[in-house]
Amino acid sequence: MTDKLIVFDTTLRDGEQSPGVTLNTEEKIEIARQLARLGVDVIEAGFPVASPGDFNAVQRIAREVGPLMDGRTGEGRVNAPVTICGLARCVENDIQTAYDAIKDAPRHRIHVFLATSDIHLEFKLKISREQCKQRIREMVGFAKARCQDIEFSPEDAGRSDRAFLTEALAVAIEAGATTLNIPDTVGYNTPQQYGELIRYLRENTRGADSVVWSTHCHNDLGLATANSLAGVSNGARQVEVAMNGIGERAGNTALEEVVMNVHTHPQVYPVHHTINTRLLFSTSRMVADLSGMSVQANKAIVGRNAFLHESGIHQDGVLKNKQTYEIIRPEDVGVTTGNLALGKHSGRHAFKTKLEELGYGGSALSDTQFQQAFVKFKSLADSKKSGVTDGDMHALVADVRSAA
Ligand code: KIV
Ligand code: ZN
Numbered sequence: 001m002t003d004k005l006i007v008f009d010t011t012l013r014d015g016e017q018s019p020g021v022t023l024n025t026e027e028k029i030e031i032a033r034q035l036a037r038l039g040v041d042v043i044e045a046g047f048p049v050a051s052p053g054d055f056n057a058v059q060r061i062a063r064e065v066g067p068l069m070d071g072r073t074g075e076g077r078v079n080a081p082v083t084i085c086g087l088a089r090c091v092e093n094d095i096q097t098a099y100d101a102i103k104d105a106p107r108h109r110i111h112v113f114l115a116t117s118d119i120h121l122e123f124k125l126k127i128s129r130e131q132c133k134q135r136i137r138e139m140v141g142f143a144k145a146r147c148q149d150i151e152f153s154p155e156d157a158g159r160s161d162r163a164f165l166t167e168a169l170a171v172a173i174e175a176g177a178t179t180l181n182i183p184d185t186v187g188y189n190t191p192q193q194y195g196e197l198i199r200y201l202r203e204n205t206r207g208a209d210s211v212v213w214s215t216h217c218h219n220d221l222g223l224a225t226a227n228s229l230a231g232v233s234n235g236a237r238q239v240e241v242a243m244n245g246i247g248e249r250a251g252n253t254a255l256e257e258v259v260m261n262v263h264t265h266p267q268v269y270p271v272h273h274t275i276n277t278r279l280l281f282s283t284s285r286m287v288a289d290l291s292g293m294s295v296q297a298n299k300a301i302v303g304r305n306a307f308l309h310e311s312g313i314h315q316d317g318v319l320k321n322k323q324t325y326e327i328i329r330p331e332d333v334g335v336t337t338g339n340l341a342l343g344k345h346s347g348r349h350a351f352k353t354k355l356e357e358l359g360y361g362g363s364a365l366s367d368t369q370f371q372q373a374f375v376k377f378k379s380l381a382d383s384k385k386s387g388v389t390d391g392d393m394h395a396l397v398a399d400v401r402s403a404a
Contacts, residue, residue, distance in 0.1 A: 005262060005271035006212065006238035007255065008042040009035050011287060012061075013087055014252050015242035016046070018293055025057040027290045032061045034283050035082070035243075037071035039275045040255075042083040044111060044240075048101035049094045058086050058101040066105025071276070078274040083107040083149065090114040090139035099146045109149040111181070112139055116154035116168050118161065129164055133171045144176030151179040153216065158184030158194065166205045173207035179238060180211050184227060187220030187250060195230030202235045214238035217253045219245060224253040229261055232269050243287040244295050244302065256280045256301040260328060281334035301328070307339050310387075312347025315340055319349050342388040344381040351377055358390060360397055369400045376400070 012028050015021070023031070028045070035043050045061040046054045062084045072078045084105035086098035090112055102108040114125075114136055121127055127135070136152065143150050152172040154165055169180055182201065184194055194217065202208050215231035215238070217224040228239050245254030255275075262269040263277060284302035288295050297304045307330040309315050317324035318339060330339060338357060340350045351374055355361070365373060373396050380396070381388050 002266075002270045002272045003237055005232065005269075005273045006041045006214075007039075007259065007273060007275060008044065008085070008214065008238050008240045009040040009242065009255060010044040010216075010240050010252060011035065011242040011246065011255075012057075013044040013046050014240075014248060015246040015287075015291070017248045018246045018251065018291070019249075021246065021291045021293055023290060025053065025060060028057045029060055029064060031243075031287060031290060032065040033068065034279070034286055036065050036068050037276070038279045038283050039072060039077050039273075040082060041078065041274070042085050042109060042238075044085045044087060045102070047087040047098075049088065049091075049097040055097060055101050058084070058098075059104070062102045062105035062108065066107065077276055081106050083109050085109040085111050085151070087111045087113070088143070090135045092139070092142055095139060095143045095146070099143070103147075107149070108147060109151055109179075110143045110147050111151040111153065112143050112177075113153035113155050113183075114139070115156050116160040116165055117156035119159065120156050129168075133168055136168055136171045137175050140172050140175035140177050148178070150177045151181055151214070152177040153181040153183050155183055156185045157182045158186065158189045158197070162197070162200055162204075166201060169201060169208075170206040173205070173211055178211055179214055180205075181214035181216050181238070181240060182231070182236075183216040183240075184218060185216075187218035187224060189217075189223070189227055190221075191223060191226040191230035194227040195234040198231045198236050199234040212238050214240060215253070216240040218248065219250040219252065222250070224251070225257040225261065228253045228258050229269065232258075232262065232271060237271065244284050244293065244299070246287070246291060246293050254300070256284060256333070260301050260333065264327060277332050278334045301333055305341070307335050308341040309339055309350075310341040310343045311345040312350065315346055315350035315353075319353055342377070342381065342393070343384075344378065346377075346381065346388075348374060354393060355397070358393055358397075365397065365400065366404075369404065372400045372403070373397060 045058040048055040048058045066084045084102050086102045088094035088098040098110050213236045215228040215236045217227040241255035242252040243255050245251040259275045314325045
């Protein structure tokens with residue numbers, strides 16, 4: 001049996017930090033319910049000290065979504081309630097407030113963070129490395145006195161001194177952290193650097209074997225998914241992700257991308273997950289609608305075009321055997337609409353199949369009418385930027401029939 005990959009979803013915390021996104025409490029609860037159904041292991045529900053509204057939303061998620069088992073059981077899926085997590089800086093009031101917000105969930109976690117890179121220590125926090133370690137010891141200990149499940153993140157780990165990181169992380173372990181999350185806060189690392197960082201920390205931190213190692217990658221260079229997967233290849237067993245990859249600046253690692261990578265390549269990633277992949281598309285749509293952050297058409301896994309084929313050669317291929325151009329079955333991620341995009345590159349085979357799908361199979365059109373319709377279709381496709389719609393197809397058929 002392979003190791004379980006813990007899917008920690010931060011759509012409602014880091015995701016909500018996307019410029020322009022604010023979700024109200026009811027919307028957050030709706031998304032949290034869907035994430036629980038999807039099968040994520042941990043929901044980071046917010047940053048409770050940030051505002052009374054954030055506190056209230058996290059507390060309601062802890063109380064209303066924390067106990068839910070609806071949709072989480074079943075073949076290959078989680079058989080436990082979701083863990084509700086609240087974020088806190090290394091400050092007593094933050095930690096106490098986070099604890100008060102999450103404590104009613106059957107499973108709850110406090111996520112404490114403090115920057116460890118020299119640039120953050122010197123200019124943002126104005127503390128020394130020794131003071132940083134001291135604060136980690138005291139505040140992780142303060143959190144541990146309230147809650148068993150404690151995650152610690154050295155913010156900007158991707159640009160921190162490695163030797164110092166191992167010292168800071170060892171302090172966090174001694175003080176009671178159970179998960180160590182390694183943020184590439186500014187999306188600076190390459191996959192090779194990030195993978196090596198995870199391996200180095202696991203091999204050189206005192207007490208490393210007693211904790212779960214986690215990835216948290218930002219997408220500033222478009223490498224968040226690749227970096228997270230490099231982390232998994234080097235021993236991370238938790239990934240921090242957000243639906244559709246939303247988050248600060250260029251966003252976080254996209255949940256759907258990491259999950260479908262480990263799903264598609266079990267021989268590469270020695271882990272299993274408990275996500276119900278058939279809910280990925282609907283979850284993506286819900287997050288896009290409620291957050292107002294639309295998904296780009298060519299976005300991997302959940303984009304409108306992710307399973308559409310337009311060129312005649314590709315359409316002919318998938319009509320003969322879908323695997324010629326599909327590495328994932330669309331229905332496995334919950335996409336149920338047709339996979340042919342009719343446009344100027346489409347050929348006769350796809351055109352005929354589309355006509356059949358629309359009810360014009362068999363002898364609905366004579367050979368001559370079919371030829372006429374195909375010629376008209378090609379010239380229409382040439383002139384339309386957005387592709388030929390079902391409505392256009394019905395009109396084409398009516399046109400050639402009325403000309404007869
Ligand atoms: O990117 C980051 O460093 C974070 C931490 C709070 C974990 O989001
Ligand atoms: Zn982040």
